[in-house]
Amino acid sequence: MKLTRRILMGAAAGSFILSAGAATAQQTELTFWSWRQEDKAFYQDAIKKFQAKEPNISIKFETYAPENYQTILSTALAAGRGPDVIQVRAYGNLETIATPGYLVALDKNNVPELANFPEAALAAETLRSDGKVYAVPFAMQTQLVVYNKKIFKDNGLNPPKTWDELMSLAQALKAKNITPFGNGTATAWQNETIVGGLLSSMLGKQFEEDIVSGKANFTDARFVNALAKLKDVSQYFAPNFTGVDYPSSQQLFVAGRAAMFAGGSYEVANFKNQNPTLDLGVFPAPVLKAGDQALVATYYDGGYAVNAKSEKKDAALKFIRYLATPEYGTAFTNTLKNLSPIKGIKIEDPITQEVAKLTENAMSYLMLVRFRYQEPSGSVLLQSNVQKMLAGQQTPEQAAAEINKGIATYYKPFQK
Amino acid sequence: MPVSPKQARTLKHRSWVAFLVVPPVVFMSLFVVYPILSAFAYAFYEWQGLARGEFVGLANFREVLFGATMAPTVWNAFLHNVYALIALMIIQNGGGFLLAWLLYKEPFGFRFHRVAVFVPVVLSTIIVGFLWKLFLNPNFGIINQALYSVGLDSWAKPWLGDSSTALGALILANAWHFVGFPTLVYLAGMQRIPSEIIEAARLDGTSEWQLLKNIVWPLVAPSTTILFTLLFIGAFNWFEIPYVMVGLDGSPFGSTDVLGLVFYRTAFGNQSASIQNFGLGSALATLIFLFIVVFASMLTLWLRRREIQF
Secondary structure, three states: OHHHHHHHHHHHHHHHHHHHHHOOOOOEEEEEEEOOHHHHHHHHHHHHHHHHHOOOEEEEEEEOOHHHHHHHHHHHHHOOOOOOEEEEEOHHHHHHHHOOOOEOOEOOOOOHHHHHOOHHHHHHOEOOOOOOEOOEEOOEEEEEEEEEHHHHHHOOOOOOOEHHHHHHHHHHHHHOOOEEEOOOOOOOOHHHHHHHHHHHHHHHHHHHHHHHHOOOOOOOHHHHHHHHHHHHHHHHOOOOHHHOOHHHHHHHHHOOOEEEEEEEOHHHHHHHHHOOOOOEEEEOOOEOOOOOOOOEEEEEOEEEEEEOOOOOHHHHHHHHHHOOOHHHHHHHHHHHOOEOOOOOOOOOOHHHHHHHHHOOOEEEOHHHHHOOOOOOOHHHHHHHHHHHHHOOOOOHHHHHHHHHHHHHOOOHHHOO | OOOOHHHHHHHHHHHHHHHHHHHHHHHHHHHHHHHHHHHHHHOOEEEEEOEEEEEOOOHHHHHHHHOOOHHHHHHHHHHHHHHHHHHHHHHHHHHHHHHHHHHHOOOOOHHHHHHHHHHHHHOOHHHHHHHHHHHOOOOOOHHHHHHHHOOOHHHOOOOOOOOOOHHHHHHHHHHHHHOHHHHHHHHHHHHHOOHHHHHHHHHOOOOHHHHHHHHHHHHOHHHHHHHHHHHHHHHHOOOHHHHHHHOOOOOOOOOOOOHHHHHHHHHHOOOOOOOOEHHHHHHHHHHHHHHHHHHHHHHHHHHHHOOOOO
């Protein structure tokens, strides 16, 4: 492990020296690190468009595997190196990099385009301790239910509005030997996406407010009852769902063997890539009783930041200002089928339009947005306790109590 | 003063020895000793991501061993390591011993089997992990399919999703992967036993069981020493198979969590926790290291005592 770190540090140092050496006198060359190897073509295109405006700046786009990215990046930054422009994550993950002062703080002066973003998007890239923004946000993700329109049509079904409709719809599909939900719970983080996709409307915005203000905690009836409903609907998940991992659950849906998939809006592009013939739709978490507000759960993926140790900060800032324009946001959204949070973008893809519409009524993807700053993280608690509950090894009350107990170890409002 | 031929020889010999010894010593110090010592030093500081904060003395060690948040996870993982050690001792090393005995008796096609048993050891652990994950898939996996086809439907399980079978499944996958190694070591050990000893025992009419228990087993004690020690170290450093098959969280709900996974999550963070804590990670790594060094040495000394010279 230690050896790997040294090698990575060496590699990072090496690439830094090489990139610095390649820059010519009048030409400024920036390095730009990302974990999105699959989006390389898109980024190279965006760089070209940027260069049409700024011919003196060239940008080298480099990617690392997502699971190692954070480690490689923090190692390089700790050594006083790293790229000029950095794709960073959000919330707690951003803090590990921003707190030690590795990033340039952004404001209306050095990046006037920050005005193009909604508050919540900037909050995702803000360090809580100093209230400053450290990155230009790039994508908003939404937890909802993706469904196979063809299966629904063949069986004369419509997207359910209420929880009871969802249950009878799932029952009808199961009776016809169609797996209602492709979802499985063997991969821990899938439990959190399932909660976000299915339970948001039953939890409600008020619940989030009460959690933040400390009026309610996770033993609240709204949370416990929603978990009980989840336990109830899990009978319609993939067969043997406790042993079905993330890739297998995706395969069930992509192959058209399952009608619905509770998860992120990012799945849509993913499913379409694997099976372009799929006709997909999305709907928000079903409400408890007709008339309640239907919600999705949203969060921001990450942003583009500038390395505080970079010697080419001006050029780097010019580039991230470009990454904050509606022009870039439109290209991002339409090429990657991922919703850019920039105001005033034009969306072509119909499903992305649908997702964008749903996000008008949203609560936070609660644990990621609020409780991923300290150990034990709310996400880890939610994931393992929901997994345990769905495996039938604890009741919804016990799961809620465990989650609450873990968060209460550091969250002041729960300690009363 | 003129150098005598003898002194010249000594000098030549010494420079030759230095030439051979210095490069590996430098290499080891740079890439093994220095990282271990620096990890040890890291453990005494508070960390903000990868930036070193204040000196905090033994606070990280206290948190790892007794802290309300960390300790339950660490001890839970530790017990799983112990469980894996015992199970692998029986299945992997015990199975290796029996396989070696079968091969030693040179049954039909033993040359082929000798190679076949060792082939999985050569495979990459990543491949073995994915292979077993496929075998154990509850819906398309070969294991459940086989059970369904012989009518044992009630035995079919979501192996890796069931907290009562997941760790066992990992242990079996690991045993399948590595059983060839103890087999080969034991086989070499058995072939070192002078054949007259075994022939004499046979002439005296010992049963197969007595032969194994009273003659072969004691005489392969040096092999046992090395295999048990290596397994001990391997079991407490266990990481790859759990990481590939159940992920960083020791899914489902921590029932397959082992110290290697806890260390990785603590030091480097995972997607669902975001927090990288090098202080706690280094403290845990140091404790694992000390535990392995102390107990592996004790185990070796103890096992050495029962070895017989012949």
